[in-house]
Amino acid sequence: MAVNLKRSSGEDSDGGKTSRRKMLGWLTGAGLFGSAGLSAVSNFVFIKPRATYGQPQRFSVGKPEDYPSGTRAILASRGICIIREGSKLAAISTTCTHLGCTVGAADTGFACPCHGSRFDQDGNVTGGPAPRPLPWFQITLAPNGEIEVDKDIEIAPGSYLTL
Amino acid sequence: MRLALAIGTFFILVIHGVVFYNQFFHQWERNQHAYFDQARVLAKTDVERSTLASRKPRIEQIVVSNFGETRVDRCTTCHIASDDPRFATYAEPLKAHPYSTTLGDAQKNGKWERRHKFSEFGCTVCHDGQGRGLDPEYSHGKDEYWPEPLLGYTTQENWRKDFAPKLKGKEYMQANCAQCHTEIAFPGTPLVTKGRELFFSSNCYGCHRIEGLSDGTIGPDLSDVGKKWKLDYLWGRIADPKSILATSIMPKFNLKEEDIKALVVFLKSRKGRNFAETEIQRFKVKLTGGAELVQATIKPVHINPAEMVKQGEKLVLDRACTACHKLGDRDGGIAPDLSFEGLLKDGPWIYDHFKNPKSTMPDSIMPAFRFTDDEFKAMTAYLLTLKGTSPAGNGEAIYKALCLRCHGEKGDGRGPIAEHLDPYPRDLTKAGFMNSKPEARLVASIRNGVAGTSMPAWGKLLSEEQAKAVLSHIQTTFTKEARRELKVRPIPEKNPVAMSKESVARGEGIFVERCAGCHGKKGDGKGPNSLDILPKPRNLRNTFFVDSVDDRRLFESIQYGVQGTAMPPWIDYGLTNNDVGDLVNFIRSINQKQQKGGQHAAPVQ
Numbered sequence: 001m002a003v004n005l006k007r008s009s010g011e012d013s014d015g016g017k018t019s020r021r022k023m024l025g026w027l028t029g030a031g032l033f034g035s036a037g038l039s040a041v042s043n044f045v046f047i048k049p050r051a052t053y054g055q056p057q058r059f060s061v062g063k064p065e066d067y068p069s070g071t072r073a074i075l076a077s078r079g080i081c082i083i084r085e086g087s088k089l090a091a092i093s094t095t096c097t098h099l100g101c102t103v104g105a106a107d108t109g110f111a112c113p114c115h116g117s118r119f120d121q122d123g124n125v126t127g128g129p130a131p132r133p134l135p136w137f138q139i140t141l142a143p144n145g146e147i148e149v150d151k152d153i154e155i156a157p158g159s160y161l162t163l
Numbered sequence: 164m165r166l167a168l169a170i171g172t173f174f175i176l177v178i179h180g181v182v183f184y185n186q187f188f189h190q191w192e193r194n195q196h197a198y199f200d201q202a203r204v205l206a207k208t209d210v211e212r213s214t215l216a217s218r219k220p221r222i223e224q225i226v227v228s229n230f231g232e233t234r235v236d237r238c239t240t241c242h243i244a245s246d247d248p249r250f251a252t253y254a255e256p257l258k259a260h261p262y263s264t265t266l267g268d269a270q271k272n273g274k275w276e277r278r279h280k281f282s283e284f285g286c287t288v289c290h291d292g293q294g295r296g297l298d299p300e301y302s303h304g305k306d307e308y309w310p311e312p313l314l315g316y317t318t319q320e321n322w323r324k325d326f327a328p329k330l331k332g333k334e335y336m337q338a339n340c341a342q343c344h345t346e347i348a349f350p351g352t353p354l355v356t357k358g359r360e361l362f363f364s365s366n367c368y369g370c371h372r373i374e375g376l377s378d379g380t381i382g383p384d385l386s387d388v389g390k391k392w393k394l395d396y397l398w399g400r401i402a403d404p405k406s407i408l409a410t411s412i413m414p415k416f417n418l419k420e421e422d423i424k425a426l427v428v429f430l431k432s433r434k435g436r437n438f439a440e441t442e443i444q445r446f447k448v449k450l451t452g453g454a455e456l457v458q459a460t461i462k463p464v465h466i467n468p469a470e471m472v473k474q475g476e477k478l479v480l481d482r483a484c485t486a487c488h489k490l491g492d493r494d495g496g497i498a499p500d501l502s503f504e505g506l507l508k509d510g511p512w513i514y515d516h517f518k519n520p521k522s523t524m525p526d527s528i529m530p531a532f533r534f535t536d537d538e539f540k541a542m543t544a545y546l547l548t549l550k551g552t553s554p555a556g557n558g559e560a561i562y563k564a565l566c567l568r569c570h571g572e573k574g575d576g577r578g579p580i581a582e583h584l585d586p587y588p589r590d591l592t593k594a595g596f597m598n599s600k601p602e603a604r605l606v607a608s609i610r611n612g613v614a615g616t617s618m619p620a621w622g623k624l625l626s627e628e629q630a631k632a633v634l635s636h637i638q639t640t641f642t643k644e645a646r647r648e649l650k651v652r653p654i655p656e657k658n659p660v661a662m663s664k665e666s667v668a669r670g671e672g673i674f675v676e677r678c679a680g681c682h683g684k685k686g687d688g689k690g691p692n693s694l695d696i697l698p699k700p701r702n703l704r705n706t707f708f709v710d711s712v713d714d715r716r717l718f719e720s721i722q723y724g725v726q727g728t729a730m731p732p733w734i735d736y737g738l739t740n741n742d743v744g745d746l747v748n749f750i751r752s753i754n755q756k757q758q759k760g761g762q763h764a765a766p767v768q
Contacts, residue, residue: 021165024165024168024169025169027169027172028165028172030173031171031172031173031176034180035172035175035179038180038183041183042183050221053235056224056226138214140214141210141211142247143246143247144247144248145274153217161210162210
C-alpha cells in the first residue's frame with residue numbers, strides 16, 4: 001500500500017491521483033451494488049416455487065385404445081374427465097369453478113353436488129352459482145403412444161386432439 | 164486500502180454472480196432445451212410441433228406412494244426422454260429407458276409396452292439414488308453420506324478401490340426387484356435366489372438371524388442389513404471380514420467372486436418389511452419362522468444307508484464345516500481340528516453335539532445347524548471314519564501337530580483358535596500350575612482329555628510314552644522350571660460331610676460370601692472379578708467337568724488354591740474341612756440336574 005501511495009504522490013498532476021481514487025471508488029461501488037442487485041433479483045425469482053409438492057401437473061392417462069368412442073371417463077384422482085368422440089379427445093376439469101368441489105357426471109353434462117351448479121357436455125355453465133365454465137386442459141399424444149394431459153395449460157373449449 | 168476494498172468487492176460480485184448463475188441456469192434446463200430441439204427435429208406433424216412449442220423447461224416429478232414412504236422422483240427432469248422410444252440410441256441423459264422382456268415389458272402390435280410404468284413406479288424404487296436431487300452428483304448418490312447410491316451404477320469416493328469396480332453392474336438391481344418379487348426362485352432375480360441358497364449352504368444362517376429365515380445369535384441380525392449398509396460394506400464384510408472390523412470373529416469363507424456377489428445382492432435385498440407383504444403375511448412368516456421359504460431353499464439330502472459315509476463327507480465339505488473347523492488341508496481357524504475325530508469321540512457324542520452343541524460342551528459357541536436327523540447320522544458316520552495319521556517323531560513334533568492350534572506356538576494358551584474356546588486352553592508357561600500337579604495327572608489330561616472342555620482325549624492316538632515325551636517337551640521348552648518334590652498335604656479322600664439339604668444350604672451361604680466374586684452368583688464362572696482374571700474362573704455348572712473331578716481334587720483346589728491361577732488357598736482364610744465339605748456338596752448339588760430359570764444358584768429341593 002505504501003508503495004502505491006508513494007507512486008501516486010510521485011506523479012506530476014493531481015488529476016492522476018484523483019482519477020485513480022475515483023476509479024477504485026467506482027469499482028467498489030459497482031461490486032457492492034451489483035451484488036445487492038443480484039440478491040434483489042434472486043428474491044423476486046424465488047417468489048414463485050419451481051417445484052410443487054403433490055402429484056405432477058402433466059401426467060399420462062393411458063393409451064387412446066382405453067377410451068373407446070363415446071367415452072366420458074371421470075378420473076377422480078386426477079380431477080379430469082376424458083372425453084372421446086370418434087377420433088377426437090379432450091380433457092375437461094372436474095373441479096367446480098365455484099368453490100372447488102368435484103363435479104359428477106349428469107345426463108346433461110356435469111353437476112356439482114355442493115351448491116347445485118350445472119354444466120353442459122362441454123363444461124359451459126347452465127345453472128347454479130358457478131361463475132365460469134369448466135376449463136379444458138391441453139391433451140397431447142406422447143411419443144410412447146400414451147395420452148398426456150397437462151393441467152398447467154388451459155386451452156379454448158372445443159379444441160380437441162385429433163388422433 | 165481502496166484497492167483492497169475494490170478487489171474485495173469485485174471478488175464478492177464474481178462469487179455472487181457464480182452462485183446466481185448456478186441457481187438460475189441449470190444443467191437440467193439445458194438438457195430439456197436439448198431434448199425439445201431434438202424432438203422438434205424428430206416431430207412429424209404440426210400438432211407435435213405446436214405441442215413442443217408450448218413446453219418450457221420445468222422440474223418434472225413423479226410422486227409415488229405405493230412403495231413404503233412417499234417418494235418424489237425428479238429424475239425425469241434431466242432424463243426427460245426416458246419414456247420416448249425415439250431416443251433409444253441417444254446418449255445419457257437424453258436416452259430412452261430400454262425395453263426388456265426380463266422387466267416384463269411386452270410388444271403389442273409392434274409397439275413396446277412397459278410392465279412397470281414410470282408414472283406408477285417412479286425411478287428410485289428400482290434404481291435407488293436421491294429422487295429429489297436435481298444435481299447429478301447428489302441425485303446419483305455420489306456423496307458419501309447418501310445411503311443409497313444408484314444401485315450398480317454409482318460407486319462412492321470412499322469405497323475401497325479394489326472392491327469398487329466389482330460393485331458395478333445392472334445385476335445388483337435384482338436386490339430391489341426382490342422388494343416386491345419375494346417368490347422363491349423368481350426368474351427375474353437369479354442372484355437373490357443363489358444368494359439365499361448360499362446363505363444356507365455356507366451355513367451363514369448358523370450365526371446370523373434373518374427374520375423369517377434363520378435365528379442364529381452369534382453374528383449380527385441381518386434382517387434389515389440392506390437398508391443399513393451399502394454394497395461396499397457388504398462386500399467387504401464377506402470378502403475380508405477383518406478389514407472392516409479388526410475384532411470380527413467371522414471366518415473368511417472360501418467363496419468365489421460370483422458367490423460373494425450373489426450374497427451381497429441377497430443381503431442388499433434384506434430391508435426388513437417388503438413392499439409386497441401385508442401385515443398378515445408378515446405375521447405368518449414370523450410365526451412359522453419362514454418354514455416354507457427355508458424348506459424350499461434347503462433341500463434335504465436323501466441319505467442312502469449304503470453310502471452314508473460318502474454322503475456325510477459331501478455334506479461336511481459342501482456345507483462349510485471347514486469355515487470354522489480344520490479338516491485335512493482346509494482350516495477355518497475358529498474351531499477344533501476334526502482330522503482325528505473318529506479316535507477322539509464316539510458316535511453318540513458327535514451326534515448329540517450336532518443336534519445341540521451345548522449338550523455335550525456347555526460353553527461351546529457352535530450353532531445348532533438345520534439338518535435332518537438322517538443327515539446328522541451320515542455326517543457322524545463320516546466323522547467317525549476320520550482317524551488321521553499318528554504323528555511320528557519326538558515330543559516337539561507331536562506338540563506342533565496336535566497341541567499348537569490351541570495352546571499356541573509359545574505354549575501360552577494363545578493358539579490361533581484359543582479365543583473361540585471356553586474355557587481357554589491352559590497356559591503351559593505357568594510353572595506355578597504345571598509344577599504343582601503330579602506328572603501322572605498331566606499325562607492323564609493328555610491321554611484322557613479334560614471333560615467338558617475342548618481338550619480331547621488323545622489316548623487312542625498317543626501312547627503313554629508319547630504323552631510323556633510331549634509333556635517333557637512342554638516342561639523344558641515352555642514351563643522351563645524343573646519339577647520339585649510335591650508336598651504331602653492332609654486332604655480327605657472322600658467328602659467327610661454327608662450330602663444333605665442343610666449342608667447344601669450352608670455351602671451356598673459360604674459360596675455367595677467367598678466364591679461368587681469370581682465364580683459368579685450362579686457358579687458359572689462369570690463373577691464380576693472374572694473379567695480381569697486369566698485363566699478364567701472355572702464354570703462350576705459345567706457338569707461334565709465337575710463330574711469328572713473327584714472330591715479329593717475339589718478339596719485340594721479349595722483348601723490349598725490352584726497355583727498359577729487366581730484361586731487362593733482358602734485354608735489361609737479360615738475355611739475348615741467341614742466348610743469345604745459344605746461347598747463341595749453345594750457344587751455337586753447344582754450339577755445334579757439341569758436347573759431351569761432362577762437367577763441364583765438354588766440348591767436341590
